[in-house]
Amino acid sequence: MLIWEFSAQDLALTRFSHSPLAELSNSVQVLKEPGEHAVHLRWVREVRPRIDWAAYGLLSALVRVPNVYVPEFLTPVATAWEPTLDEELAQLVATSAEQVRVDVDRITAPLAPEVAALRADPAAGLNRLAAEVRAYWEAALAPYWTRIRRLVEGEILRRAQQMSTGGPAALFADLHPRVSWADGSLRIAHRWFTGERTLDGGRGLVLVPSVFAWPGVYSQTNPPYQPGLVYPPRGVATLWERPSSAPDGLVGVLGRTRAQLLTELGAPASTTELATRLGLSAPNLSHHLSALTAAGLVARHRTGRLVLYLRTGLAETWIGQS
Missing domain, CATH: 1.10.10.10 (Winged helix-like DNA-binding domain superfamily/Winged helix DNA-binding domain)
Known part of the structure; x- marks a missing residue:
């Protein structure tokens, strides 16, 4: 169980964002483990023949299954409402060598050769990763992005309506079965992580709807990154129907x-x-x-x-x- 304590400032700054790069990272996990993501099986059947993992060796090595941790430079919590993929890739390749190594060192399993090479030479590794991400995007997500965006936009409209009538308690009430709000704290029932956190310096929490997060919920807690909560939007089961x-x-x-x-x-x-x-x-x-x-x-x-x-x-x- 992760418990996030909110100040009044944090609550006032809580907002939404949608990250193409985080969506992409989640979709890699879906392709690798489709049985755990049954609502996306129609998409999996269409996309899987286009994907040769040998062409995406570094991306594949960073998004492992079962998925306990993906380095934050690949799963950003965007501060803008909806950055483009180009904007996020520019941010990715600009990640400092020191931060790359800090993120990679949080991986508890032995490093795959591709990830070890990234750690040894972050600049070259990030350029390789950006190229793989762009190629994967064109094959797996670009044909469906308009449909995905519409669902996420609708989710945010719906949540805004909830908050306008019922405040933060209504916003978090049915966000996800493993998420609850009580006494100024947000509780996330993670399977692999437990702890208590205070949101960093009144920066607020960014809520990130992600269709490929279904059925899970993910949190971003490591500084210096923006705190974020990634969850599946309502209606995701209808996306491919x-x-x-x-x-x-x-x-x-x-x-x-x-x-x-x-x-x-x-x-x-x-x-x-x-x-x-x-x-x-x-x-x-x-x-x-x-x-x-x-x-x-x-x-x-x-x-x-x-x-x-x-x-x-x-x-x-x-x-x-x-």
Whole structure:
């Protein structure tokens, strides 16, 4: 059990971020150990034929299974809301030789030859790692990144709504089965780690939704890195699914098209995504979304230039009773 003690300043600075590099590191573990990550099996089946681990020797050696520790320079907790992969790779190759060795020395198992070479010559090793990461990204994550981002954006919208109505207690209440909040402290029931920590100097905690973290939860506690908690977003089980059937009771009230549309909005989606999934024209989809929004069953949220739709609490209740 890890216990994190919060000050008022820490709580005020708690925020969200999404790290492409941390997502990538978690996805390597999923590919290596798919039986532990059943919701991603469709993705595994598509991606595994593209991956030859011999081409990613250093990346593979750093993300071992079973996974107890991955060096923090490969699993960053970003201070920006959503850094690009290029930004994170620039940060990776700029890691000091001293910090690389500190992180590598936290690995308790004997070092693989590739990792030992990284420790001996951090600059050369980090450049090799960055090249492997970029190649792996293009093969394994780039084709799916828009879908992943949408789910994470929806997660953050949902959590913001929770916090606005119920405060921090509501934010942490159902974050993950192994996470709980009480008396100003966050408790994370880790299998391999126990201890008590005070958040470092009022820097706050960064919450990092990661689809490939499922079903686990990971924490970042080692200085000088930003404290962070990596957890799977709600709706991750729907990420690779094809459209599901709407409940008969819902169809009877709303009609098949609107019932199906509401069923699809368990995770936020754009009109383009919804039209593709359901085979609807843009005007037809817009007509149904407008009706559901007017009925209080769908909410509309803008994130940058994109508009996302998701079910409201009322719709969740309807579907739960259908």
